[in-house]
Amino acid sequence: IRCRSNDWKGTRFVHTLNGTAVSVARAIIAILENFQQADGSVVVPEVLRPWVGKDRIERGKAES
Secondary structure, rough: EEEEEEOOEEEEEEOOOOOOOOOOOHHHHHHHHEEEEOOOEEEEOOOHHHHHOOOOOOOOOOOO
């Protein structure tokens, strides 16, 4: 999301706290739907890798 103001030239990105402008759950679901692999792992999108700290999330084992 970008905004304009009379206080500065051009547009700036809006920063939000606690997912105010984006449904975090829906964003995670979209990533899982689009990046899940046949083996159950999820490839982390390149732009998110600096924050996740890895390039792939492996499928975990179910606890009984």
